[in-house]
Amino acid sequence: xxxxxxxxxxxxxxxxxxxxxxxxxxxxxxxxxxxxxxxxxxxxxxxxxxxxxxxxxxxxxxxxxxxxxxxxxxxxxxxxxxxxxxxxxxxxxxxxxxxxxxxxxxxxxxxxxxxxxxxxxx
Amino acid sequence: xxxxxxxxxxxxxxxxxxxxxxxxxxxxxxxxxxxxxxxxxxxxxxxxxxxxxxxxxxxxxxxxxxxxxxxxxxxxxxxxxxxxxxxxxxxxxxxxxxxxxxxxxxxxxxxxxxxxxxxx
Numbered sequence: 001x002x003x004x005x006x007x008x009x010x011x012x013x014x015x016x017x018x019x020x021x022x023x024x025x026x027x028x029x030x031x032x033x034x035x036x037x038x039x040x041x042x043x044x045x046x047x048x049x050x051x052x053x054x055x056x057x058x059x060x061x062x063x064x065x066x067x068x069x070x071x072x073x074x075x076x077x078x079x080x081x082x083x084x085x086x087x088x089x090x091x092x093x094x095x096x097x098x099x100x101x102x103x104x105x106x107x108x109x110x111x112x113x114x115x116x117x118x119x120x121x122x
Numbered sequence: 123x124x125x126x127x128x129x130x131x132x133x134x135x136x137x138x139x140x141x142x143x144x145x146x147x148x149x150x151x152x153x154x155x156x157x158x159x160x161x162x163x164x165x166x167x168x169x170x171x172x173x174x175x176x177x178x179x180x181x182x183x184x185x186x187x188x189x190x191x192x193x194x195x196x197x198x199x200x201x202x203x204x205x206x207x208x209x210x211x212x213x214x215x216x217x218x219x220x221x222x223x224x225x226x227x228x229x230x231x232x233x234x235x236x237x238x239x240x241x242x
Contacts, residue, residue, distance in 0.1 A: 021210060024203045032200060035193060044239055046177045048170035055166070068160070075153035082146065107160045114160075117167035 020077050023070040030067050055118040068111040072104045137222045141202050148199040155192060183241075190240040194233040201225035 037054075038046060054060045079100055087093040165176040205221040208214040214221060 021207050024207060028200050028204060031196060035196060039189065039193070040236070040239055045181070048166065048173045051166065051173075052170075071156055072160075075149070075156055078149045079153055082150065103157060107157060110164050111160045114164045114166050 016077055016080075020074060023074040023077075026066065026070050027074060030063065031071070034067070052118050055115065056120040061115050064115050065112065068108065068115070072108055072111075076101060076104050137219055141205070141222050141225075144198060145202050145206075148195045151195050152199060186240045190237055193236055194229070197229045197233050198225075201228045 038044075042050065055064065080097060083093050083097055087096060162176065162180070165173045202222070202225050205214075205218065205225045208221060209218050
């Protein structure tokens, strides 16, 4: 995010500001590669047979776990900045953030299950 | 020029203002999409038949169009994001306008021709 104004004025916001940029760099490479591999390489048709061989490899699993974690962190962190800018009431802001954070934690678990559910055929 | 005061709290008359608005709107769209995406991708855990059936259901022209749109949102957010990293980490604030136009051209150049893959 551009300004990060409301975050940076507090000390604990500095780490969020820094991590937002570090995750951005990982996402820039991995998300673009992800989209290109899924849609531009080959037929562009997404099937289990094309996805499973990649996801079966430990290296892709590791890359995807980081991808999942960083994407959720980056999104949640960005959303927190947005809530800080528009939701004046502290109670409502924290409530909304708690809702979104809960969804994100559930999705972190769901995504992790997905990543470990695809394994080489024995 | 449109001044969405309720949305955009600071006032500087240059492209950075629009970059800021588009970056924020795109970010909101992407987090919304990410939540759906992780949920749908979990169909992999249900096995080949279930996953392929879901993917087939999501390959209608409407979804193809939305995917192309998604690619555009990703590209703008990604290239403008690199611009922000350069401004913050590499002291490039002097060049933020030029960097915006570079990011914008890269976004259009990679987005528009990509339509070919989604519609043909």
